[in-house]
Amino acid sequence: MKNFQIIKALSSSSAVASITKDTSVMFIAGGTNLVDLMKKNVVAPDKLIDINALDLKKIEFLNGKVSIGALAKNSQVAEDQSIKEKLPLLALALAAGASQQIRHMATVGGNMLQRTRCPYFYNTDMPCNKRVPKSGCGAIGGTNRMAAVFGTSDSCIAVHPSDMCVALAALDATVLVEGPKGKRQINFTDFHRLPGNTPEKDNTLEIRELITSIEIPDNNFTKNVHYLKVRDRSSYAFALVSVAVALELKNNVISNAKLAMGGVAHKPWRLTETEDFLKGKTASEDIFKQAGKLGMKGARGYGDNDFKLTLGANAITEALTIAASK
Template sequence: MTPFSYVRAQSAAEAVRELAGDPTARVIAGGTNLLDLMKYDVERPGRLVDITRLPLDRIESQGEGLRIGALVTNSNLAHDERIARDYPLLASAILAGASPQLRNAASTGGNLLQRTRCYYFYDPATPCNKREPGSGCSARDGVNRIHAILGTSEQCIATHPSDMCVALAALEAVVQVEGPDGARAIPMAEFHRLPGDAPETDSTLRPGELITAVDLPRPAFAAHHTYLKLRDRLSYAFALVSVAVGLDMRDGVIGKARLALGGVAHKPWRVPEAEAILEGQAPAPERFAQAAERLLVGAQGFGHNDFKIELARRAIVRALGQAAAGTPQSQTDKRIQ
């Protein structure tokens, strides 16, 4: 592990100054992803800025919705009675991820900043454009079973690992940040980026910016939602494909639909045109299949992960059926319903 210095910030402004003053500095809170990357010699921060003493660990009312502090742990978020009641899609997605021990430590802001998932990214002995720009992408012609089928580039086919972020994308959350130029709000759809020609950059955060909170809009999908996660084993595994669905239904008709995929791209994957296919319609398998086809336009496998395209198609139809029926996937009994 590369030597580093350490500072415990006493305010958000101090944390921003420390981050802005050293381009190699990284924020640390729960450390569930960053510390692993440091041990693997993938991340080499020259300075760690500890924000765990900042007052960012509360869930508070914000307009018609809620504001989640960046230091709220995944466990506290998933089990908060307001989240469980009004945003069960988010609670379900969090409980589908990691393990209880990790959820006890992982923070909301840290979850947003997880680095993308790829065997080669985590192995400094192999070429990886994300880790070392210009060195090549080992995954494209290598073992790529877990890799992306949407939004890929010649430079990178890694996938985003978060479950929580898939639900936040479907819920149209907004990320609040503070930086050297002041505060700004980033819609969840714009927070993570596709690899393009700069796969080393995962998000649209600017240098020196600190995540302070995530805002949830007015509740809409408590009665008709699901988070369906398909993986190699039922416990403590990343998604091969996951689907977050929220439907606002009135008199048997879908009024508003929100649909996001995980495990298939460099970021949670949403296509508003796919949601529009469902809106104003009665739920039906053929309509769900049309939405799935639109959501997967442009999907491409790289050999080992070709199966993900059909898996995603079937998962979308299944998840939409669960949400429409008001029978969300259980994260306790994880057998697919």
């Protein structure tokens, strides 16, 4: 890790202004991912802007929505009683992520911005288009057990590792950001990018923009929800496949459904076609099996990760079954 300077920001505007003046600067809050990347020399900023003093830690229940500050800790959100009651899917997803120690340090904004855990990205001796554009993708034709099956390109087959983001995608969240051009809002499903020809771009943030909060609209998904995370071990492991499910049921008929997957794409993967299929259907084993197959339509394996095609369908079916049974 090379030497760097650290500067403490006291306001969002001063933090943004610091980045504006010097583009070799990065924001740091919990640092649970950024510090790892710096140790591996994957990133090497000259300066870090410490944003922990900013007033962006609040969880507020406003008229028609919930607002969560970008500096709220993952554990703070997961353990908030009102979040558990009104947004249980989000609480479940956060509790499934990382270890308890990391959740006490990691922030909501940092969780959204974490980089892929692809081994080729972390190993600076190996080719990786995300780390060094045009250098090649070692995972294609290499070790790719954790790799994506949706939305891939010839440049990259890495996956986004967040659990929290899968739930936020399912819950129609909005990202609020601030930059030198002012404030703007981004639909959560538009925030992360697919790799295409520019896999080094993880999201649609402009270089000098700062995430200030996320907002989640009020909903009726307070009972029939489930977050299923399939992983190699039950302690601190990233998802092979995960599924976030939120259902509205009346007399066992599905009036509304929200589904998203993790561990399968460069971004949280929303299953809108499957949602439409489920609406108006009576909850049953057969319907959920059909939904599982439909959810994996268009998926493509790369050898080591071919098992995800079957695992994904089964995980969707299981998550729906558990959610409907509550």
